[in-house]
Amino acid sequence: MWKKRISALLLLILAFGIGYFTYDKKGEESQLNASRFPYRLGLDLSSGTHLVFQADTATLAESEIGDSMSALAQVVERRVNLFGVSEPLVQVEEGGTVGNTEHRLIVELPGVTDVKQAVELIGQTPTLDFRLVKPGAEKMTEEERATATIDDVFMPTGLTGRYLKRATLQFDPTTYVPVVGIEFNDEGGELFAKITKENTGKILGIFLDGEPISTPVIRQEITSKQAVITGDFKLEEAKTLVRNLNYGALPVPISLVSTQTVGATLGEGALNASMRAGTIAFIAVALFLIFWYRVPGIIATVALAIYIALNLALFKLIPVTLTSAGIAGFILSLGMAVDANILIFERMKEELRRGLALADAIKEGFHRAWLSIRDSNSSSIITAIILYYFASTPVIKGFALVFGLGVIVSMFTAITASRTLLMAVGARREGRLARFFFSSGMSSGINKS
Numbered sequence: 001m002w003k004k005r006i007s008a009l010l011l012l013i014l015a016f017g018i019g020y021f022t023y024d025k026k027g028e029e030s031q032l033n034a035s036r037f038p039y040r041l042g043l044d045l046s047s048g049t050h051l052v053f054q055a056d057t058a059t060l061a062e063s064e065i066g067d068s069m070s071a072l073a074q075v076v077e078r079r080v081n082l083f084g085v086s087e088p089l090v091q092v093e094e095g096g097t098v099g100n101t102e103h104r105l106i107v108e109l110p111g112v113t114d115v116k117q118a119v120e121l122i123g124q125t126p127t128l129d130f131r132l133v134k135p136g137a138e139k140m141t142e143e144e145r146a147t148a149t150i151d152d153v154f155m156p157t158g159l160t161g162r163y164l165k166r167a168t169l170q171f172d173p174t175t176y177v178p179v180v181g182i183e184f185n186d187e188g189g190e191l192f193a194k195i196t197k198e199n200t201g202k203i204l205g206i207f208l209d210g211e212p213i214s215t216p217v218i219r220q221e222i223t224s225k226q227a228v229i230t231g232d233f234k235l236e237e238a239k240t241l242v243r244n245l246n247y248g249a250l251p252v253p254i255s256l257v258s259t260q261t262v263g264a265t266l267g268e269g270a271l272n273a274s275m276r277a278g279t280i281a282f283i284a285v286a287l288f289l290i291f292w293y294r295v296p297g298i299i300a301t302v303a304l305a306i307y308i309a310l311n312l313a314l315f316k317l318i319p320v321t322l323t324s325a326g327i328a329g330f331i332l333s334l335g336m337a338v339d340a341n342i343l344i345f346e347r348m349k350e351e352l353r354r355g356l357a358l359a360d361a362i363k364e365g366f367h368r369a370w371l372s373i374r375d376s377n378s379s380s381i382i383t384a385i386i387l388y389y390f391a392s393t394p395v396i397k398g399f400a401l402v403f404g405l406g407v408i409v410s411m412f413t414a415i416t417a418s419r420t421l422l423m424a425v426g427a428r429r430e431g432r433l434a435r436f437f438f439s440s441g442m443s444s445g446i447n448k449s
Helices: 002-022 062-080 114-121 142-147 185-200 235-247 268-317 326-338 339-353 358-390 393-428 432-437
Strands: 024-026 030-031 049-057 090-095 100-110 128-133 154-159 166-170 178-184 204-208 211-214 228-231 254-262
Touching: 024 358, 049 062, 049 114, 062 090, 062 100, 114 178, 114 254, 154 185, 154 204, 166 235, 178 185, 178 235, 211 235, 228 268, 268 326, 268 339, 268 393, 326 393
Parallel strands: none
Antiparallel strands: 024 030, 049 100, 049 254, 090 100, 128 154, 128 204, 166 178, 178 228, 204 211
16 A cells, blocks of 8 residues: 555656646746746737748749749748647738739748747758759869859759758668668659769769759669768768758748738737636536545546646647647646546446445446547547648647647546556545545445345
């Protein structure tokens, strides 16, 4: 029994530590933002940065501009939205005078008011270019190369970053040396195959904003859309090359033309209202649990507090951007989080009515409820995964992620926290009073047969 009580005590200490991490005390009030791991709020609750980028579409055909701008918006959104929940607003805007149409990319980043930081989130926006060495350039002396320009040594191939699908860090299966894998789209794969077929043995330089980042030699014709850049790479060098290739894989070059700070659309009032709603929901659920389930209800309330602390800690560490929709989903999950506890308690009540000892009823209640808990939560997790991957907007993705995290954490708190605390409190206790306090509703937990 003492082992169970020590486990319960350690669990409560862990929960207290998580709660202390979740809220930073500044003066007498708990702040929503901690200094090291702040919560990220969406544009509806927090201010952010508004960026306008000018796209250079001069080299594109009129029929290609629409698709290129859409692809550009997707690339930029992936850069600032790694987990799909940072709620950036990325949209294409078209304007200008007659005969001089301009294409712009509008980016709004919630919670980011530092313009420099905002630009770093998107990353550099260089132009990626693949070039072949000009005939005779290999014979240039060191002095001639020192004064020559890129156009004097290399000639364009037409293969640019707009054809590059992705670059990845890989390792040679034999030597385990880092290499860089590149993959082109269909059009780029055809152009790359033509270049490698006609220029085997020649250098194909890779340039980023006019600066060479790699000069691999074409060793053979490559008919697939994938290739590997080998060399005496160190791990950090290979990572840097992958990053630069992906940064340069923009369909069209863009340049930053304006920045400004935007205010929240709903603001602090909506945030405070959501916090009050969450507090009221927690109190209402806790009162119902304690009134109907007695001692197990108190334990379930403690487990629910641990559930909240774990979720808030995960929101910081991932991090998840909290919008009004996400907060509403989290408040809704408070009621869902006690489903497993209720199943367990009802099973316990049935076992007590059968005449089992209290400790045995607790164990059997968990054992018999587990299959129902597993199946119901598995279906919820599958729903969250499908909703996350097929959602068309970041708002829905954010809601799906919050929902999925809530289901997983609720399973942990019900099976681990509730079980540990119940076994610590109910172990080796017996008698009419103990059975009454561990029963529920109008039941006394006493076998009357």
